[in-house]
Amino acid sequence: MEDSLDHAVRLLQEAKKTIALTGAGVSTESGIPDFRSGGGLWSRFEPQEYATLRAFRADPEKVWEMPAELMSITNAQPNKGHYAMAQMEERGSLVGIITQNIDSLHQRAGSRRVVEYHGSLASFSCMQCPQSYSFADVQSLAMPPRCSHCDEILKPDVVFFDEQIPPATLRETEEFVMNADLLLVAGTSCQVMPSATIPATVRAHGGKIIEINREPVLVDMADVVLDGSFAKRLSQLMDALS
Ligand SMILES: [Zn+2]
Structure with a gap:
């Protein structure tokens, strides 16, 4: 039987446009x-x-x-998961990232298309x-x-709580989400915007979902759930893809 990691790798190989949605959980592994x-x-x-x-x-x-x-926290550095995502973009396995984080660790790891929602x-x-x-x-x-x-x-x-998300950010997010056929969710409990609606939107137009969380929250919606560390899981995925 295919295990979860193999299933996730297969979804990544089959997808034409994979996007990622990341939250605080990917940064806590960098000490934020x-x-x-x-x-x-x-x-x-x-x-x-x-x-x-x-x-x-x-x-x-x-x-x-x-x-x-x-x-x-000037010593906070991108972790292996950030670097793996940057490599995935480099080799064409990832279109871009929507992040709720404000720490720029994805860009520092080399990711180029990053929508900083907040x-x-x-x-x-x-x-x-x-x-x-x-x-x-x-x-x-x-x-x-x-x-x-x-x-x-x-x-x-x-973006403070009583401020609007800038229109350019909303447009870029929508473009990512509407064209995605695979969503990689990592390190977010999907309670706040945009993570609260993006998985359901991707799902509604037939996209698949891989969730990577220490405490998975999308169990009913995700095609594959990988629990445990973001750095470890992304490294495993990247290794399997290369
Ligand atoms: Zn001034």
């Missing part, structure tokens, strides 16, 4: 703290107080405590003037970083 689990970031930084535009406008110094903590900490904008800044620009500044032109506190280019 989780948001939603018990003891996660949201238990220390109440989202309404630390992750809304309203809170940022009222008290940007306070809101900056969380991105400052995330940015201080923005990222790779860039920062001034809300008073048109200036924007890179991670490297900001990293060396005292926290919270200020605009060198007008002295305003900069806003990380992440």
Whole structure:
């Protein structure tokens, strides 16, 4: 009988357009703290107080405590799973990635087509003037970083809870999802947008699903479920494909 890994490899070989959807679970294996689990970031930084535009406008110094903590994890590196996904794209086995993560680890591993659904900490904008800044620009500044032109506190280019997802991001996500015949879901509990709807959308137009999660959540919907570590499972898949 075909085991789960062989089944997943066969689906990857048969698919014409595979996309990936990734969440916090792929970054925790790189040492980035989780948001939603018990003891996660949201238990220390109440989202309404630390992750809304309203809170940022009222008290940007306070809101900056969380991105400052995330940015201080400068030793976080992509793990084997990130690298395996980049290799899959390179060899034509993966069209692109939709990620809910804001840490840019997919790009640092070499992935080129990455939709950052919730923005990222790779860039920062001034809300008073048109200036924007890179991670490297900001990293060396005292926290919270200020605009060198007008002295305003900069806003990380992440999408806060009370902000709209930028239209270009929505369009790119839709294009990926509508054309995909295979979805690789990894490291997300599929509770928040876009992960809450993408698997069902892919399924609705006949696409297949591979789920890789330590605690699988799509058991009824996925064609194959691989439990365990993201780094280990992606490496296994990549090895089998090469
Ligand atoms: Zn400015």
